[in-house]
Amino acid sequence: MLGEGMEEGWVVCLLSKCRNLKSTKQIHCHMVKTGLHADPFVFGKLLLHCAVSISDALHYSLSLFHHFPNPDTFMHNTLIRGLSLSQTPLFSLHPFIQLRRLSTLSPDSFSFAFVLKGVANSRQLRPGIQLHSQAFHLGFDTHIFVGTTLISMYAECGDSLSARRVFDEMSQPNVVAWNAALTAAFRCGDVEGAGDVFGRMPVRNLTSWNAMLAGYAKAGELGLARRVFYDMPLRDEVSWSTMIIGFAQNGCFDEAFGFFRQLLREGIGANEVSLTGVLSACAQAGAFEFGKILHGFLEKAGFLYVGSVNNALIDTYSKCGNVAMARLVFQNMPVARSIVSWTSIIAGLAMHGYGEEAIQLFHEMEETGVRPDGITFISLLYACSHSGLVEEGYGFFSKMKNVYGIEPAIEHYGCMVDLYGRAARLHKAYEFICEMPVSPNAIIWRTLLGACSIHGNIELAELVKARLAEMDPDNSGDHVLLSNVYAVAGKWKDVASIRRTMSEHSMKKTPGWSMIEIDKVIYCFVAGEKPNEVTKEAHEKLREIMLRLRVEAGYAPQLRIVLHDIEEEEKEDSVSKHSEKLAVAFGIAKLPKGRILRIVKNLRVCGDCHTVMKLISKIYGVEIVVRDRSRFHSFRDGFCSCRDYW
DNA sequence: CTCCCCCGAC
Incomplete structure (x- = not known):
């Protein structure tokens, strides 16, 4: 039998090796048997492990917490932290409020930092302001850790002025606070302000430079990002990945490929993030041959043991037209399939018209115990709408809400409108829009207009077009769609009138282009x-x-x-x-x-x-x-x- | 720093 102190250390060490709830529960059982579960230190570690380190165990940590007599501040903080990272980050307010009400305990700087993180993740400004005032009264707002989180919270909630004010009032901001201010400015869309902060920074470490790269890239300012990249005194893997991903996300695939090649040429070597970035560029560009080369390369280099690389490969093969290869990569994954892997293959099958197979895989996923997220349902609903599976689509829409508790976002409503519209149930689609609890955006109406143009319903098309004219008057595509509806019905006068309006307002039509690759050369028409x-x-x-x-x-x-x-x-x-x-x-x-x-x-x-x-x-x-x-x-x-x- | 995400535009 081990000594008491040793037993304690041994259990904590074992705990850190548990990657899922099942093995963690075994450790918990052991703790109960040996009486260690009553030790606040060991119990606190168990709670932390369930709430933060492993996924899908938050409910378990909540029940653990409620069965522990007189939980301490650390345990409260652990729960706040776990909830702040969950799908329902605002729930982190509950243990925080509970902690405030106790006469024996009080919140510390960690409590405030974690609960502010939860509020930031929920994008709810009002509780954020209340917490700020509480932190002020208790004297925690000057704590550098809390102050930094306040900056991020205000930025996430869209209050750029308050974010700025908190930073300006800091007496001695450290480099983390400076970085938070930088990121906050980008987050609020203030690209110039971010450049300003960067210019005033007393110390710039690599993180600050990389934050500038990421901020400029996300804002679509690729010229500025490129300049910062070449001005940097030092570049790490993150800097390279940020450039590759930045260009890929802005549709500049050639540049993304160029940076990737340069990365290899300079002997730095690819890592899993730069690889996912370059694969994403391949996927979007439809660069099948290059994708295959990358596949061979990353297989030899051992990157198939990284989940995200597999996911990017699945997407690349799907979007390059080879869904069979995508399936193969998915089947042969040597690591656990995450929700992203499942969603990628479902989306891949869907875009190739294999609606039934996509549904089949969704059921397999459920049996495996992987929990779908909102994006999985978008892909699944997309599969249904593009294969004409109306009843099935409606079933999944209900299941999403009733079984998985996922509140539909505007994208899900969009899928439903598409589902009904494509299947010629135009009035059902219109009714659906009128009855949905969120106000329709231009995409929703455009979806219905697209359906009207497929099925030739002039009356509804005109009604919908009127809505679109209020919301998004400069969209040339909407005019083209309506003119197509008229053209199919042979109403040439109306077509001509739309064309006239378009040229009077000098609206530009998006030019259509098509690419074909021949002997490694891409021809674009x-x-x-x-x-x-x-x-x-x-x-x-x-x-x-x-x-x-x-x-x-x-x-x-x-x-x-x-x-x-x-x-x-x-x-x-x-x-x-x-x-x-x-x-x-x-x-x-x-x-x-x-x-x-x-x-x-x-x-x-x-x-x-x-x-x-x-x-x-x-x-x-x-x-x-x-x-x-x-x-x-x-x-x-x-x-x-x-x-x-x- | 990442992978999966509704519509439409000759």
Whole structure:
């Protein structure tokens, strides 16, 4: 038998090795048997472990807490801390208030710092102000730790002035407080103010420089980020990752790739964060070949043992059109599958039109005991809406609320509107919008307008367009959608009137572009661009293809395109050709037979192009994979994987 | 510093 002190140390050490609730409960049992659970120090460690170190054990720590006689301040603080990091951070107020009411105990600086963190995470300004005043009365507001948290809290709650004031009133801010002020300014969208703080900092460590990089990148100020990057006296892995991720998130994939290559060239080497960043760039750009190279590299370097890298790979393969590889990565993961892994594969299957399989995986996930989050349900609802699974979608929407207690966000309501709208239940979709408890944003109305354009409902489209005109009058896409509704109905006068309004207000239409990779070179075709050598060749091939489609398949262009030709007849013939048709034509001209044509497009594929692709796949015997704005179309032998529902 | 996230725009 071990001595008492040794037993104590041994239990605490064992506890720190427990990664889940089950093994932690075994330690707890042992503690009860040996009587150690009554020791406030050991019990406090157990509580901390359940509340903070392992996930999904917060409820267990709450019940432990309630069964402990006279819990001390540390135990209260542990509970506050655990709750502040949970899905319901505002609940951290409860143990804090309880602690304040006790006559035998009182809150300390930790209590304030943790509860302020909870308030910051809940973005609720009012309790934040009350806590600030309490901290002031008890003299904790001058505590550097509390003061720093106050700055972050005000910034998170959107009160930039108060954040600024707390910082200005600090007598001797340390570097952590300076960094908090810097991050706070960025958080409030005050890019200039952040630069100002940075300029006045007495000491700058690497963290401050990296915070500047991250802040500029998040604000889309990539030029400024780049300048700071080259001005830095010292760069670490974080600096490099921040640049790669910053460029990737702002759609500058070439730069993201460039920084990654430079990172390798300079011998610093990739870590798991820079790898997820560069993989995310591949995913968004549809860079399948580069993604495969990275996969080989990271496998050899042992990065497959990192969960996030697997997740990024799953997403990359899905978004590059190879859902089979995505599945394989998911199945062979040598580490535990997190909620992100499950959500990634569900989203991947969904965007490839495998709605039933996505649902199947969701059920497997539930059986495994992984708890879905709000994003999982967005992906699942997306799967249902894009596969026409209306009843199933509604079922999951209810389950999300009633079984998992997840309050639907505007995105979930958006999915539901899409679900009904795509399935031609336009009035149901409209009713749903009117009855939902949050006020609809432009995206919600635009979803319904999109549905009206698919199903040709002029009355509803006009009503919805009027709403959009109030909320987002400068959006050219909405005008285009309404004009499409008119065009399908043959109401040319109304179409012309919209076009006139658009040119009078000099509204710019987003140009459509399509990319195809041939021999490691990416060719990008933009609708309406000036002809060059490449586009000329593509046009020639396209003319030949279209002729063959007319002769052999009786193809006739759809109304919208006819209209288009009339309107733009004085322009170059090239303008009337959609970029995805050009990319396909170029691919047929250049790629060897039997190769899959992989195309990435920035907008949604139009009805006419969809028909043309189906015919090309049949007549030319090629497989075409098109990644549209939000999903994949796989054309083979005259059919598309979306079953014409998209 | 990260991975998964509703709509639409030729």
